[in-house]
Structure formats: structure tokens, C-alpha cells
Amino acid sequence: MASLFLFTVALSGCSGSPLGYLDATSPIAGAIASLGLGLTAISIAVCIVVGVLLVVALWRGRRAHDLAITPVNDRTAIRWIGFGVAISTVFLVGSAVWTLLTVSSISQPAQASALSIDVIGQEWWWAVKYRSSNPAREFITANQLVIPVGVPVQINLTSKDVIHSFWVPKLGGKMDMIPSRTNVTWLQADKVGDFRGQCSEFCGLQHANMAFNVRVLSKPDFEAWWDRPASATAGSGDDPRLKTFLVRCAACHTIRGTPPEAF
Template identity: 70%
Template sequence: MKWPAAIALALGLAGCASTPLSYLDATSPIGGPIAELGWGLTAISVGVCIIVGILLLVAILRRRPSSAGTIGPVNDRTSIRWIGIGVAISTVFLLGSAVWTLVTVNIIGQPAASNTISVDVIGQEWWWGVHYNSSDPARQFTTANQLVIPVGVPVQINLRSNDVIHSFWVPKLGGKMDMIPSRTNVTWIEADKPGTYRGQCSEFCGLQHANMAFTVKAVSQADFDAWWTRQLAPPATAPDDPRLATFMTRCAACHAIRGTPAGGIVGPDLSHFGSRPTIASGLLPNTAANLASWINNTQTIKPGVKMPQLHMLASEIDDVTSFLEELQ
């Protein structure tokens, strides 16, 4: 059916034309039942409103027999019977919606499969830290603002916040879950088919809340394994590269790059930065021009972020931009 998808698209939150925020046409093991519940509750609500409206219209239009001038209470058993019928029908609909909701909550509570991948997602004003866990510490790594997952595999998401309350939401893949400081909440997502899915913080967290976005890229198991292996390898950088020296002087206090002395933890890990699709937590496409503009005009592009105006020389911006874009 085409009309549900059209309505879902219209109701989706604006922000990224290619990946709209809409849960009503989701097909994942979590998003699918939630979408079905959403459509079902909408239909039930409309049905109850129609029933009540019809009964109200009947009550208004129905002629009451004249009482020959008598003033006093009227024992209208017919009206009471119709009210009872309306209440009974509405009660059945509402109880049905309650049962459907409880069943859906039970379905999405735990993944059907036990072979899950564990990923830590840390919300911060206003970006996302992403850490892939492994039983082998040597196979763990950290990235930012993008999750890559294999198709058909449940992914456990361990949610934390480093500052205020955030909320993790990928509409097409799962429900919302709050991220609360000093606490770890656990949810899971799974994709039925390859694609790129938009995520968003759905709990107001400050000035740039609307620009705290991320993407989830679902790929085949083989492509996911290859991507994980690439992430483990430090990006190719020459120790005597003068651009690395500029990065160390101007950026390394806040950012880390594996395989280099840069080990900052305040800002996102920039290892393999050049392979990421966006910068500034989904705000801009990752191009050299956008990156240079971001470095030079951070507080203009995204006011309030913790990255300050660095007032770098043009030559320094060129060095850092070209250096980061080559980190594939």
C-alpha cells in the first residue's frame, strides 16, 4: 500500500531529506511491531471517535416525545441503552489496544537471537561517542557519530551520558531509550536490509539538541567484518608529516587518532575521520570545504558547542583539513 508510506513520510521529522525520521514505515524486528502498533492505535482511535460521533449525532437528531407540558425528569431507557452500547464498544476497542501494546512491548524487549554485538554509545553535548566491544581487548575501538552494523544481527546498545539527559532514537530500527548520567540503559537494534538510517537525540538537551544526529549504516556481514578490521588498523600517517605536527599543536588536546601521540578525550576520536559521511554530528557533509569552514567558524555554524574558535592561520587550517581528510 502506498498511502501509509506517504503519510509516514509527511509525518516524519524534517532534518535530512534522504533519511527522514519516521517510524511508521519501519520494517526491522523492533521498528516493524512499533509501526504496526502505531497504525493500529490510530485506526482504533479513529474508530472510537466515529462511534462516539455517530451516537452523539443520533442523540441530537432523535425526536423526544412531547410530555404534554410536564416538567420533570424523563426516564428515557432507549437513550440509556444506546449510551451503554457506545461505552461497551469503546471499552472493547480500548482494552484491545492495551493488550496489543503489552504484547508489542514484550516482543521488542529482548532480541530473538543470542549472538549479539555489543556497542557502547555515549551521548555528549552535542555529539555521540561510539565504542565497539569485544572479548579481545585488542579488537575494541572507538569512533563517533556513526554506527555500522551487520544486516540480520541484533546489536546491543549500552547507553550512557557524560553530561545531561539525552535520548537514543533510530525510528526505522527501534524505539527510544533515555541516556541518563551515571547510569547505563540497554536497548537493541537490528536491520532487516542494507541501508543508511538516521538517528537523533529525542530528549531536549540544550541549544544544539536539534543538531545532535547520527547515522546507522547496515551492511552485509562480510562488509561489516572488513570494516571492523579497517577500523582496528591505525590510519596511515608518517611520523614526520608536518601536518601531523600542526594537528598535535592545535587539536590533540581534545581529539585522539590511533597510531599517533594524539590522545585527547574531550572531543570525538578522529581515527579514520576521512571515511565518515558527515561532520559536526550529522550537520554537514564531510567535504574538505565544509571541514575547513567548520574549523574556522565552529561557534558560528553550531553555537554553544565545546569546540572553541581556534583562530588558526589559513595555512594551519589547510594542513589540518588535508590531514584529516586523508585518514581513511
């Protein structure tokens, strides 16, 4: 019982962490946080019921029996066992139903996604491609998603090498990224800000460093960001930042097999 209490306290302290899912800022994360707290409460309740019944059984056993080994037909004890099993079953069935309803509610956004983004996991970084009906507005960034506030965004997930897992705790749940397969999830943020994401499937020696950032902008700021020249956003030869990178950094800080211009 004490360990469960300490676990609950520790869990509540995770809300202030960049990877704490209890401090939800989206419909998906809010539903997941509520489910997590609810399942924790149900688990504690089941443990309390079982503990109380165990204490009662021990107390009655010490009063009713001595050390002599004699056959016992204690129907009252059987009724108590049945009572405990029935209560536990109700709790566990309720947990299963709640979980299924939550999974169903977050599987699709309330409204159609107006924006589609491809996220490709690879050892050990994230390629992010913004899709548009106008090919001139499509571009690729690395290790950062930029989305508008209050808008559901479809995220198409795949991997180039091993299994990765896409996870933004404060905005949504986890989903695996599997080579040669596209899994679809969605994100929606309720407020402007920066939110950390992390690969949550061990993928190699640099797994711990495979993090990314989700930047949520107001709708006007997002449109202004998107309307920048594609060359400047993706990093063209005219971008002074890329020139500086090529001169000072590219000798060491590139991904093998990937030209620096790709960034």
C-alpha cells in the first residue's frame, strides 16, 4: 500500500517534466492523462479491497481455529472470497471498458485534418515533410514540427531503418514507426508553445538523443512561417545560415550519406 502511494506521488510529480503526460495541452493527451489517473485510482481501490479482505480473513482465522488440523467448512469465508472477487471484477471490467472508449475517442479527430505532415524516423534524427497541394510549398525540416494552435494535424509515420516510436507526451500518445509501413496519428495543441517529443522505442546507441521539438504557433504566425520562401526554410544555397554551416561545421557535423544541403 505504501509503495502504491509513493508511486502515485511520483507520478503526479511528472506533470512538470518535459516528458510528463499529466500536464496535458491537447484533447488526446487530456484523455490519456485522465485514463492514467483513473486506472491508478482503480488499481489502488482493488488493492485496498484485497488488503481489507485479507486482514478480515486473518482476524477471523485466529479467532475461529486453533492449531488442531481439522476439516473446515466455512461458507462465510467463501462468501467473503466471492464478494472480493465480484468487486475486483467490476473494477477491472470498468477499467477495460474505459480504456477501449478512450482509445476509440482519440483514434480520429473531431474534425477533418486540414494539414498533413510526414515524419520519417531514422538513426538518429527525424525528417519532417510538410505536404501541400502546391508542390512549391512542400519542404523538409529536421527534428522540429511546426503546427498551428487549435487545428488537428495528421501525422504520417514511417521509418527508414529500424522501429522507432513517435511520442509527444503533452500533445498525444505513442505510435510505432515501422519500416515499409505508414502509421497515421494526429496532434492538436490547445495553446502556443514548444513541446518536446522523444523516440520511445530503443533504436540504437544514440536512442536517448533522438528527441525533437513541436512548435505550436498562432494561425497567422503559422501561415507567415509557411509562406516563407521554400529555399530559405529548407536551407538553400542562398541562405547565410547554410553558408556558415558549410564553412564552419560541415566537416564534422553531417550525417553519413546525407549531403549538408539537405538540412
